[in-house]
Amino acid sequence: MKTIRFGIIGAGLMGREFASAISRWCHLLDLDFKPELTAVCDKNDAILPWYKENFPSLKLVTGDYKTLLADPNVDAVYCAVPHVLHQELYVAIISAGKHLIGEKPFGVDLKANTAIMDCIRRHPEVFVRCSSEFPFYPSVQRIGKMIEAGAFGPIIEVNASFRHSSDLDSSKPINWKRLVAVNGEYGCMGDLGMHVCHIPFRAGWFPRNVRALLSDLVKQRPDGKGTLVACETWDNATLLCESTDAATGQPFPLTLKTQRIAPGETNSWSLEILGMKACARFSTKNPRRLELLEYTGKEQAWREIDMGNETAFKTITGGIFEIGFSAILMQMFAAFMHELVHGKPVSRFAGCATPDEAAWSHRLFTAALESQKQASVVSL
Numbered sequence: 001m002k003t004i005r006f007g008i009i010g011a012g013l014m015g016r017e018f019a020s021a022i023s024r025w026c027h028l029l030d031l032d033f034k035p036e037l038t039a040v041c042d043k044n045d046a047i048l049p050w051y052k053e054n055f056p057s058l059k060l061v062t063g064d065y066k067t068l069l070a071d072p073n074v075d076a077v078y079c080a081v082p083h084v085l086h087q088e089l090y091v092a093i094i095s096a097g098k099h100l101i102g103e104k105p106f107g108v109d110l111k112a113n114t115a116i117m118d119c120i121r122r123h124p125e126v127f128v129r130c131s132s133e134f135p136f137y138p139s140v141q142r143i144g145k146m147i148e149a150g151a152f153g154p155i156i157e158v159n160a161s162f163r164h165s166s167d168l169d170s171s172k173p174i175n176w177k178r179l180v181a182v183n184g185e186y187g188c189m190g191d192l193g194m195h196v197c198h199i200p201f202r203a204g205w206f207p208r209n210v211r212a213l214l215s216d217l218v219k220q221r222p223d224g225k226g227t228l229v230a231c232e233t234w235d236n237a238t239l240l241c242e243s244t245d246a247a248t249g250q251p252f253p254l255t256l257k258t259q260r261i262a263p264g265e266t267n268s269w270s271l272e273i274l275g276m277k278a279c280a281r282f283s284t285k286n287p288r289r290l291e292l293l294e295y296t297g298k299e300q301a302w303r304e305i306d307m308g309n310e311t312a313f314k315t316i317t318g319g320i321f322e323i324g325f326s327a328i329l330m331q332m333f334a335a336f337m338h339e340l341v342h343g344k345p346v347s348r349f350a351g352c353a354t355p356d357e358a359a360w361s362h363r364l365f366t367a368a369l370e371s372q373k374q375a376s377v378v379s380l
């Protein structure tokens with residue numbers, strides 16, 4: 001059994017999810033590796049007692065990431081900090097020789113991402129992946145196997161989206177994710193974009209060009225202290241891209257939507273693939289439902305499958321039970337460790353997003369900003 005000693009830098013919403021997944025590791029079966037949480041870093045002291053109370057394995061709790069990176073008890077780092085800090089911290093982590101699972105978007109903009117990619121190239125001994133958990137839903141794993149088997153036939157179109165709507169409430173106070181200076185110019189694309197790109201990119205469906213329509217629907221928000229302040233980030237983005245079906249060489253429409261103001265949606269990640277031989281639809285709104293249409297030349301009918309707990313990494317959970325967010329995160333962390341230990345993912349669609357895929361997403365979002373500015377199609 002190989003133990004991978006983890007440090008967390010950025011112990012907020014996502015840091016706690018990662019720590020909680022580590023504490024439940026016995027949930028996973030038949031693995032030859034396990035994580036141990038040895039160090040946590042956050043500059044906000046108020047967050048740290050929860051870690052101290054729940055993780056007896058912790059040897060270091062600090063507000064200074066450089067202290068964590070100097071700790072020989074840390075082999076790998078999960079880093080979940082505001083986007084504007086990605087470049088500084090990811091470069092420091094990789095340069096310190098620590099393996100990294102870094103949160104998306106992997107740099108606040110293309111320039112920051114390029115600096116991270118250059119650092120990765122200088123450190124081939126360090127294993128680096130970008131967090132993106134939605135492919136680990138059982139339905140998406142099944143869709144991945146269908147893509148690998150060429151089951152869809154010639155691709156007609158692909159639509160992927162990530163929509164939520166707590167921002168419909170214009171009285172919601174502003175936070176760092178709505179400030180260009182911290183979240184970056186990409187706005188909703190930086191927050192949600194890697195999630196919608198992951199499966200198309202893993203399938204080899206990269207965009208050749210993009211026409212983006214970006215919306216800034218709420219221009220001011222309360223600052224929580226009684227004043228209204230500017231809210232400049234893009235709320236919603238629709239990217240109409242032209243991609244290519246590698247099997248036929250034919251172009252097809254790839255539509256990627258990221259929306260923070262999508263009435264009725266709490267946190268819906270969805271994927272639709274329409275092919276000449278088969279079609280598939282999945283949304284986290286109905287986490288157990290996979291819709292498939294397999295065309296045999298006769299009647300066309302969608303069927304609904306109640307997917308159980310058919311995960312890439314085996315768990316104690318009974319096969320008929322439905323899956324949820326914390327379980328797919330745990331699957332993704334297992335995928336990171338599996339690839340770190342074994343040198344390759346268990347299967348093509350059961351691997352974390354690669355730095356190259358994250359870099360592609362930056363090229364796309366940068367082109368999308370340009371497309372919005374010019375009101376025209378931009379080539380990639």
Ligand SMILES: NC(=O)c1ccc[n+]([C@@H]2O[C@H](COP(=O)([O-])OP(=O)(O)OC[C@H]3O[C@@H](n4cnc5c(N)ncnc54)[C@H](O)[C@@H]3O)[C@@H](O)[C@H]2O)c1
Binds near residue numbers: 012015044104131191
């Ligand atoms: N994979 C997902 O589903 C998912 C979901 C939400 C957010 N995210 C990503 O996770 C990252 C963090 O988002 P979050 O929602 O956890 O934010 P958060 O605000 O809850 O947590 C970020 C933490 O970083 C800390 N921090 C800031 N500067 C620091 C520094 N210099 N050193 C150490 N800690 C510092 C903050 O104090 C805060 O506790 C972002 O990249 C975001 O895009 C991913």
